[in-house]
Amino acid sequence: xxxxxxxxxxxxxxxxxxxxxxxxxxxxxxxxxxxxxxxxxxxxxxxxxxxxxxxxxxxxxxxxxxxxxxxxxxxxxxxxxxxxxxxxxxxxxxxxxxxxxxxxxxxxxxxxxxxxxxxxxxxxxxxxxxxxxxxxxxxxxxxxxxxxxxxxxxxxxxxxxxxxxxxxxxxxxxxxxxxxxxxxxxxxxxxxxxxxxxxxxxxxxxxxxxxxxxxxxxxxxxxxxxxxxxxxxxxxxxxxxxxxxxxxxxxxxxxxxxxxxxxxxxxxxxxxxxxxxxxxxxxxxxxxxxxxxxxxxxxxxxxx
Numbered sequence: 001x002x003x004x005x006x007x008x009x010x011x012x013x014x015x016x017x018x019x020x021x022x023x024x025x026x027x028x029x030x031x032x033x034x035x036x037x038x039x040x041x042x043x044x045x046x047x048x049x050x051x052x053x054x055x056x057x058x059x060x061x062x063x064x065x066x067x068x069x070x071x072x073x074x075x076x077x078x079x080x081x082x083x084x085x086x087x088x089x090x091x092x093x094x095x096x097x098x099x100x101x102x103x104x105x106x107x108x109x110x111x112x113x114x115x116x117x118x119x120x121x122x123x124x125x126x127x128x129x130x131x132x133x134x135x136x137x138x139x140x141x142x143x144x145x146x147x148x149x150x151x152x153x154x155x156x157x158x159x160x161x162x163x164x165x166x167x168x169x170x171x172x173x174x175x176x177x178x179x180x181x182x183x184x185x186x187x188x189x190x191x192x193x194x195x196x197x198x199x200x201x202x203x204x205x206x207x208x209x210x211x212x213x214x215x216x217x218x219x220x221x222x223x224x225x226x227x228x229x230x231x232x233x234x235x236x237x238x239x240x241x242x243x244x245x246x247x248x249x250x251x252x253x254x255x256x257x258x259x260x261x262x263x264x265x266x267x268x269x270x271x272x273x274x275x276x277x278x279x280x281x282x283x284x285x286x287x288x289x290x291x292x293x294x295x296x297x298x299x300x301x302x303x304x
Contacts, residue, residue: 005235012231013250017248017250017254020095021251023083023091025212026205027083027084027087030209032082034194035213036075036080036083037194040217041217042214042218042222044183044184046217048181050226052180056176057181059173060170069169070182073161074162074165077154078158082152086148087148089149092254093136093267095247095252096252097149098152100277101159101160104156104160105160105281107160112164121280122281124277128277131273131277132272133274136266176229179225248275
């Protein structure tokens with residue numbers, strides 16, 4: 001790996017590992033719906049001009065209904081559930097549970113009839129991942145927080161379904177156009193949602209919350225996708241997907257250092273099992289060269 005690739009890898013790992021921390025800070029003062037609106041609107045304002053300049057939006061118009069479905073399962077629904085879950089769960093636990101997305105992806109592939117024959121190693125990965133999730137939920141999460149775990153489950157399913165939509169109905173379309181459009185649509189949808197549920201915004205939240213929202217939009221969303229495209233150009237799409245295994249570690253460290261979240265023995269065990277299992281499953285029969293749009297969805301699934 002070149003020095004440039006290493007820098008991009010670390011930068012993207014940080015950008016997609018700290019959202020859980022930032023979400024935790026933000027939902028302390030604003031609602032999950034307000035957070036989704038602010039984050040998507042700011043990120044769309046950054047990415048949409050770039051997408052338009054590259055002519056990456058017009059090709060999507062013919063498949064607008066699939067774009068709407070992708071927007072719903074990848075951003076609009078998961079992000080509000082994620083914010084709600086983080087009002088009760090530690091940010092580190094949320095990040096670890098999200099790492100189970102590849103496991104859900106295999107389940108969705110079976111349901112839709114697109115499953116590839118899994119190797120023995122991949123099946124071992126499935127078992128390890130499931131045991132890891134069970135350890136996190138049963139031993140590292142209090143019983144009163146099981147509703148929040150269920151909300152994270154919705155996020156995991158949505159993040160796993162997004163790449164499935166990209167891999168066929170939206171295959172071959174420019175990734176930056178898809179993401180910019182999905183963010184814009186989500187922002188427009190959440191304007192009336194916020195007005196109906198939270199009313200007209202009143203006083204501004206604290207500086208910590210404002211900076212968290214700005215960082216989520218500018219760094220963890222807009223800049224992260226640009227870093228992703230640069231990393232793909234540098235090392236190729238297959239090697240770029242390994243970034244998904246760095247994110248949970250960053251989430252755990254950030255939660256412990258900044259928020260003082262406890263790192264228990266079961267956190268460490270669950271982390272090791274979930275990430276190892278997801279890695280083995282991800283290598284158990286994937287296409288050698290996924291298209292750009294599918295790669296974007298696959299790696300974005302680790303971006304909170």
